[in-house]
Amino acid sequence: MKSNFRLCVLLAFVISFSIVSCNKNNDPVKGKYQSGVLVANQGNFGSANGDVTFYNPTSGQAEQTIFKNVNGSFSGDVLQSITLNGDVGYLVLNGSNKIKIVNSNTFTQTGIFTDPKLDKPQYLAVINGKAYISVWGAYDHNYNLIKSYLLVMNTQTLQAVDTISTDLGVGNLLYNGKYLFASNTNFGSSSTVSVIDPSTDKRIKQLTLSAGPAGMVLDANSKLWVIATGTYGGNNGMLYRINPSLFAVEQTISLGANPGNSLCISPDKKTLYYAVGNKIFKIAFDGTAAPTSPFINAADVVALNTLAVNPANGDIYVGDALNYSSSGNAYIYDAAGNKKTSFAVGITPTQFVFQ
C-alpha cells in the first residue's frame, strides 16, 4: 500500500514535470487562461454580476466567473463583449459604462477606462494603438435615442481622444485592415453600416442596407458579409455581401425570418452560419438564396443568444440564455453538425472569444 502510494507520487511528479518542461520548451506559460474559450456573460441587468466563463476544450472543464476569481468582484454590470489584442483584454461593460482592461492570460485587471461620453458601450476594436468603442448613447425623456457614436481611446494613456458619429444604435465593429465597419442596428430601427477610415478617424461613408444590420464577417474573398435582423416580427432579415473597397452590395439574400445578431464563418471562410430561434442555418460564401431547412436544430436550447465558430477546428458554439436571468449553457457541435458536448456558463452568455 505504502509503496503503491510512493509510486503514484513519483509518477505524478514525473508526469507533471514532463508537462511543465514540455510547455516551457514550446509555449511559455503566460497564465491560466492563455489558451481556451472565453464566454462573456452579461449577468442580470442592474445586478452588476457580468463575468467571464473560461472553457478548456481539451479537458472539457469550465471555470465560472474568472474575473471575480482573480480580482475579487464581478467585472461589472452587463458585460457586452470582450476584445483581445495580444496580451490585453478589453471588457466592455454596457451597464457600468466602463471598459475594464485585463491581462488576457491571467485576467488580472490592469486598468479602467471611464469617460462622460461612455454611455452604454457595446463593442471595441483596436487599430494602431487606438481603441474604437461603439457607444449606444443616451435617451431623451421620451425614450428616443439621441445619438450614437464611436469613442476613440488611446490605449496607452486610456484617455478619450476623439468621437466619430454613426447612425443610431451602433453595435458590431469589423476592421478589414483598411476600414472600420460599424453596423447600426437600433433594434431594427436603423438600416446602415458606417465606414470609418482609421487613418483620419473620419466617417467616409454610410451604407444603407435594410432594418437591423448586426453581425459582420469577412469571407475567403475578403468580401464583407452583414446580417440584418429585420423589423420586429417582420420576417424580413437579410444577408448582404459587400465589396469593402467599392462599398457596393454584390449579393442580397432574403432570409424570410428574423435571425439573431450573430453571423459567423467557418475556418476556411467559405461557409457562413446564422441562427433563427434555436435553428442554425448555413450558407456557402457563393450562395445566392437562403437555405430552406436548418443545418442544426438545437432542440435543447431554450433561448439561443449567441453563436460562434472556433477558428481552430470549425466547432460551432451556441450560447443558451435560458430565461436571461439564470446561469445558462453552452453547446458545441462539430463542423458536420453533430452535437459534441455542452458546458455550463454564466447568466446570459452573449459572446464566445477563442484564444
Add this chain to the structure above:
Amino acid sequence: MKAILFLLGTWTTTAGWAQQNEPTLLKPITVYGLPEEKYLTGSSVVPLDSALKAHEHSRSLGEILAYQFPVYFRTYGNGMLAGISMRGTSPQHTAVLWNGININSFSLGQADFSILPAAALDEVKVHEGAGSARYGSGAFGGSVLINSYPSSGKNNLTLAQEAGSFGRYFSSATASYTLNRWSLKTNIYNLSSQNNFPVLATGERQPHAAFRQSGILQDIEYKWSESKMVSLHYWYHNADRDIQPTIGQQNATDNQQDRNHRFSIQYRSYSRYGLLSLTGGYINDVIVYNNNPGGVIRWVSAARHEFVWASFHTQVRAEWNHIIGNIANYQNGHAQEDRYDFTSSIQKNLGERLSLTLNLRQPVVSRFQAPFLPYLGAEFMLLKKARHEIKIRGSLSKNYRVPTLNDRYWQNAGNKNLLPETSHAAEAGINYRLGSLEISNTWFAQKVDDWIQWVPGQAGVYRPQNIEQVLAKGMEVRISSRQKINEVILLPSFSYQFTQSTTTQAPASLQYTLGKQLIYTPQHTATGFVQLVWRKFSSDITAQYNGLRYTDLGNSDAYALPAYVLFNFSMGKFWVSHQHRFDLRVSIKNISNLDYQLYAGRAMPGRHYNLQFTYQLTKSN
C-alpha cells in the same frame, strides 16, 4: 358607549395575554369592536414595538421591520426601492393596508417599503401568514396593517430633528388638538440625504443616490355623540430619488419621483344593532420615472356592519374599488376596471378555552371567475394558570392574488385573461408563557398555483404567464421576555424562521428551476433585539441575520449573496420638566462596518451615525 364596553369586556378575558409581551400596547387606544387579531384566530398579529419605532422615527418600514420580524427586503440600494418577502413569498404577496385600504402599487403589485416612513405611521401591525379572506388580494405571505389615530385625548406638540452620516437630515412636527367634539392632528416631515456613503467594496463614494422624502398627514375626527363619529385621514407623500446605480457604474442619470395621495373618510355609528362603518377612499399613486409620469387612481367605498348575535361576533363587509391606470405603456395609455369584494367574518368562543373564527370572501373581478376564499382558524387554551399558559392554534385558508395592471394591460405583453394566483395555506402553532417569558412556535405550508412569471418568448419579449406552482413551507420561533432587575428593565426578543420556498411545477423551458429555492428568499432568517431601560436612560441593540440568498432561478452559488448579520446600537436619555419633555438619542448603524448587499450589485453603507433630538409639549384637556 354601552356597546363599546360590552365588546371590550368580551375580548379582554380571552385575548388579553396575547398582547402582554408588548408593553407598548398598554397605551390607551380606542377600541371599536373586536380587535383585528380576534378575527384571525389561529395566526398572529404582532404590533411593531413602539419604542423601537420611536427610535427609528426618520426611517422607513423597510429599514425597521427586518429587525423585528423574520422578513427579507430586496432593497435596491440605500434608501431605494424595497420589496418585502414574508414566509418565502415574493414582494407582491404581502398586502399593505392603510386604514383598511390596500395601498400596494396596483401597477407593480408590491408596496415600496422605502417610502413608508415610520414618522407617518401611528400604528403598525404585522399579520404573518396567509389572510386573503380578510385582507384581500395578495395577502399570501402576510399583511402589514397601518392605522391612523387622530387623537390621544391630549393636546400635544412634538418636534423632532435628526442629523446623520452622509448628509442625512430629518425634521418633523406633529400637533394634535382636541376641542369639544373635534380632534385634529397634523403631521409634517421632511427627510433629505446626500447618500454619498463610501462604497466598502471600491473605497469610492457612492455617486447619484441622493434622495428627499417629505409629506403631510391630516387627521380630523368629529364626534356627534358617544356613538356617532366621522373621521377623515389624508396623507401626501412625495419622494424624489436619484436611482442608486450598481457598484462601480459611471454616468448614471435615472431619477424617480413618487407622489402618493391617500385620502379616507369614515363614518361610524353604534346602535343596539351593532357598529356600522362607511368608508370612502381615494388613492392616487404617481411615479415619475425620468420625467415620464404614470399613475393609478383608485376610488374605494366600503360598508361594514359588526354585531353580536347569539354570542357570535359577526362582521359583514362590502367593498368596491374603481381603478384607473394612466400609464403610457398600456394599450392606449389607459386601463380601467372595477373590483368588488363581499366578506363576512364570524368569531365564536366555545367555553373558556376554545375560540373559533371563520372568514369568508367572494371577490368579483372582471374577466375571470374569482375564487371563493375561506379562512378557518381555531385556538385552544390547553393550560391556563396565573403564571403559566399553553395555547395551541391553527388555521386553514384559501387565498388569491389578482394579476397586476402591468400583467394585464402592458402593451404587446400583458394578458387580460391571466388567471389569478391562488394558494392553499395551513399553519399550526403553540404558544407557551411562563411569567413574562413567551415562546411561540409556528409551522406553516402554502401551495401557490398559477404563479405568474414573466418569461421571454419570441424575440426575447417577456410576457406574463400562469405557469408555476410554488410550495413555501417552514417553521418559525419567537421568544420574548421582560425582566426587571432592581431599577433596570430588560426587554429581550428573538425570532427565527426557516423557509423552504421552491418551484414545484414549471413549464418545459424552466425545468431547471424545479426544486430550487426562490430568488432573494433566504432559508434562514433571524432577528433579535434587547432593550434596556434604567430610569431616564434607555439603550437598545438590534440585529438581523439572513442566510445565503440566491439571485438566479437556477440557484447558482456563483451569483448567490452570502449570509450576513447586521447590528445597530442606540442610546438615549430624556428630561421632563412640567409639560415639556426632551429626548436625545445617538445611534450607530451597522456597527461591524459590514459590506453586504440586499439586492445584487447595490451597495449598502458601512458604519454610520445618527443623532436624534425630540421635544414634546403635552397639555391635558
